[in-house]
Amino acid sequence: MSIEITLPDGSKQPFADGTSPIDIAKSISPRLADAAIVAKVDGDLYDLTRPIEKDATVQILTAKDPEALPVYRHSTAHLLAAAVLELYPETQLGIGPPIDTGFYYDFDRATPFTPDDLEKIEKKMWEIQKRRLPYERIYTHKEEGLRKYADAWMKCQLIDERAGEVFTEYTLGPHFIDFCRGPHVPDTSRLKAFKLLSIAGAYWKGDEHNKQLQRIYGTAFFNQKDLDEHLKQIEEAKKRDHRKLGKELDLFSIQELAGPGLIFFHPKGGIIRKEIEDWMRDQYLKRGYSLVYTPHVARFDLWKTSGHAGFYAANMFSRMELEDVEYQLRPMNCPFHILIYADRQRSYRELPVRLGELGTVYRYERSGVLTGLFRVRGFTQDDAHIFCTPDQIENEVVDCLQFAIDILKTYGFEKYTAELSTWDGGASGKYDGTPEQWQLGENALRRATERLNIQAKVIPDEAAFYGPKIDVKLYDAIGRPWQLSTVQFDFTLPRRFGLEYIAEDGKAHQPLMVHRALYGSIERFFGILIEHYAGAFPVWLAPVQAIVLPITDRQAEYARSVQKALDAAGIRAVVDDRSEKVNLKIREAQLQKIPYMLVVGDREQENGQVAVRHRKHADQGAKPLADFIAEIRALIESKAVSE
Numbered sequence: 001m002s003i004e005i006t007l008p009d010g011s012k013q014p015f016a017d018g019t020s021p022i023d024i025a026k027s028i029s030p031r032l033a034d035a036a037i038v039a040k041v042d043g044d045l046y047d048l049t050r051p052i053e054k055d056a057t058v059q060i061l062t063a064k065d066p067e068a069l070p071v072y073r074h075s076t077a078h079l080l081a082a083a084v085l086e087l088y089p090e091t092q093l094g095i096g097p098p099i100d101t102g103f104y105y106d107f108d109r110a111t112p113f114t115p116d117d118l119e120k121i122e123k124k125m126w127e128i129q130k131r132r133l134p135y136e137r138i139y140t141h142k143e144e145g146l147r148k149y150a151d152a153w154m155k156c157q158l159i160d161e162r163a164g165e166v167f168t169e170y171t172l173g174p175h176f177i178d179f180c181r182g183p184h185v186p187d188t189s190r191l192k193a194f195k196l197l198s199i200a201g202a203y204w205k206g207d208e209h210n211k212q213l214q215r216i217y218g219t220a221f222f223n224q225k226d227l228d229e230h231l232k233q234i235e236e237a238k239k240r241d242h243r244k245l246g247k248e249l250d251l252f253s254i255q256e257l258a259g260p261g262l263i264f265f266h267p268k269g270g271i272i273r274k275e276i277e278d279w280m281r282d283q284y285l286k287r288g289y290s291l292v293y294t295p296h297v298a299r300f301d302l303w304k305t306s307g308h309a310g311f312y313a314a315n316m317f318s319r320m321e322l323e324d325v326e327y328q329l330r331p332m333n334c335p336f337h338i339l340i341y342a343d344r345q346r347s348y349r350e351l352p353v354r355l356g357e358l359g360t361v362y363r364y365e366r367s368g369v370l371t372g373l374f375r376v377r378g379f380t381q382d383d384a385h386i387f388c389t390p391d392q393i394e395n396e397v398v399d400c401l402q403f404a405i406d407i408l409k410t411y412g413f414e415k416y417t418a419e420l421s422t423w424d425g426g427a428s429g430k431y432d433g434t435p436e437q438w439q440l441g442e443n444a445l446r447r448a449t450e451r452l453n454i455q456a457k458v459i460p461d462e463a464a465f466y467g468p469k470i471d472v473k474l475y476d477a478i479g480r481p482w483q484l485s486t487v488q489f490d491f492t493l494p495r496r497f498g499l500e501y502i503a504e505d506g507k508a509h510q511p512l513m514v515h516r517a518l519y520g521s522i523e524r525f526f527g528i529l530i531e532h533y534a535g536a537f538p539v540w541l542a543p544v545q546a547i548v549l550p551i552t553d554r555q556a557e558y559a560r561s562v563q564k565a566l567d568a569a570g571i572r573a574v575v576d577d578r579s580e581k582v583n584l585k586i587r588e589a590q591l592q593k594i595p596y597m598l599v600v601g602d603r604e605q606e607n608g609q610v611a612v613r614h615r616k617h618a619d620q621g622a623k624p625l626a627d628f629i630a631e632i633r634a635l636i637e638s639k640a641v642s643e
Contacts (some may be wrong), residue, residue, distance in 0.1 A: 002056045003056070018051040021048050022039075022047060022340070037068040038061050038067070038068055039057070039058060072191070075188075076103055076164070077097065078170065081178065083125040092152055093106075093152070094180075101219055106213040107206070107213060132189040133172050134187060135170050135187065137168055139169075170184060195218060206368070242374075249535050250269075252269045255331075260370050277358055296360060296362070297324055305335070305454060306338075316331050334385055352389075372532075381521050385516070386516065393441075401452055403518055418457060419459050420458050420468070421459045432466050468490075469486055485566075494513045508569075535593045538643075546597070547594045548600060549583075549596065549597055550576075550588070552601070553579065555605050562575075569633060590615055598610040607624075609623060610625050
């Protein structure tokens with residue numbers, strides 16, 4: 001009996017029933033078979049050795065295909081678990097998925113893993129790799145699986161929750177078998193480049209009420225060159241870690257007495273934040289937004305009306321009671337802006353209404369996921385909401401996206417991508433709004449990207465439940481992607497709050513509403529900037545733009561007069577008049593990443609000059625103070641990001 005296989009080029013070929021993808025690859029080319037990682041059969045990923053039992057469309061995936069790398073990394077995670085069980089057979093297995101940067105595996109073991117253990121485990125992984133052990137897929141009945149894993153509490157939970165009446169497992173050698181959907185590479189010899197990276201604690205299922213496990217992180221690539229480049233990037237990322245630099249440069253802190261996830265901006269960090277916020281507020285006014293300021297707390301009834309009390313309850317802080325009325329710290333700004341819009345009747349003549357605010361919100365995040373400035377409990381969003389008519393919406397989206405691009409250029413981000421998240425056509429029932437609203441919203445977003453020549457990747461069935469959205473991701477100085485700006489339609493809140501405007505026909509109509517956050521949050525954007533610039537901020541953002549360094553005490557008074565002149569010109573400057581050698585002062589100023597060091601000795605004092613030293617370009621020579629002021633003012637006013 002034969003089956004018909006359709007290949008990517010559209011050709012059809014007969015094969016014996018039960019033919020595997022690797023057999024098909026060999027029939028096409030031995031080179032393709034050698035390069036194969038996994039197969040796609042009728043859109044589903046298959047092991048290369050899995051039999052195909054019906055007519056199907058088959059694609060052989062290699063290292064060139066994006067879907068192959070997660071499979072490769074998942075297989076490496078299984079290799080890690082097999083090595084752990086050979087070395088420490090008492091260990092129980094949790095889960096081991098691929099992630100964007102590699103993979104991890106969770107283990108339940110009484111004795112903590114150590115860095116020395118990581119070396120042993122990685123060595124064992126390479127030993128197993130050389131054995132060419134196959135990843136074998138087997139089928140198991142649920143009842144049999146629960147009996148087999150009776151002593152493995154995590155596996156029993158997973159099988160009980162996720163397995164059908166028959167589920168798949170994978171073996172790897174005599175010691176390793178795991179409940180897993182797969183697929184995997186054919187055998188361990190396919191795994192050419194991997195590295196174990198770190199050990200961390202992780203709660204089972206991410207819930208701090210559950211048992212804490214030990215998580216081993218690793219990464220894997222198809223070749224050693226890509227692995228080496230990734231490891232180099234990791235080392236560079238460690239140097240740029242905003243938590244490390246935030247402490248070294250005295251920018252911010254998190255105070256234990258106040259609580260986790262709450263950020264304290266120190267004076268230097270406060271200056272940078274002021275510059276970021278001032279730029280945004282100026283842009284609001286230039287681009288036709290109205291600035292608003294709203295409370296940090298409101299009656300709980302507001303959140304019932306908005307729907308947050310239901311669908312967002314797990315992310316909200318506990319309620320408080322005042323005068324027998326329940327109040328709630330705000331997790332979002334949108335209901336407040338809606339109340340301002342709804343405070344009086346609106347005419348079509350005054351639309352669009354654009355309300356913008358740098359509003360602080362409070363969201364409950366588990367302590368285990370809090371990360372410096374990137375994941376916090378209190379943060380400030382550059383939040384704006386636009387209320388407009390259907391014929392205005394496309395231009396409004398274009399303006400929002402152009403605003404987002406202008407932010408990237410202003411702060412020195414040269415590369416970005418965009419994603420357009422759409423609904424499922426209403427198939428699941430999980431999305432709000434009518435088909436007509438979704439079509440209007442998605443078309444407006446799509447046309448806006450076309451008008452700006454933005455290549456937006458469409459992500460089906462990933463919209464917010466209340467409307468489609470566009471997300472913009474930037475790439476930093478070392479090539480890491482960061483989610484930044486978002487532009488989102490909302491079909492829900494205008495209806496919930498009964499928003500209206502009086503149209504030309506004299507009748508009340510519901511306005512369209514767009515959520516728009518471009519920095520995302522001030523805290524997170526600040527952290528991204530720290531890491532992008534490795535703490536060496538452009539002159540216009542630098543908390544100290546110039547430091548005056550007298551060589552001896554004789555120049556102390558002149559140094560202070562230079563500082564006063566700089567201050568008068570709007571340049572943030574300080575004097576280091578300590579009785580220390582000037583080379584020490586220069587070295588410390590370099591460590592603080594101050595853009596300009598102005599050394600003054602007898603000659604500079606006599607001639608009204610400063611000897612300019614740049615943090616990156618070193619000695620720039622002596623020049624009149626007025627010339628230096630003119631040069632640095634030009635950099636500040638132009639918002640220059642390159643040095």
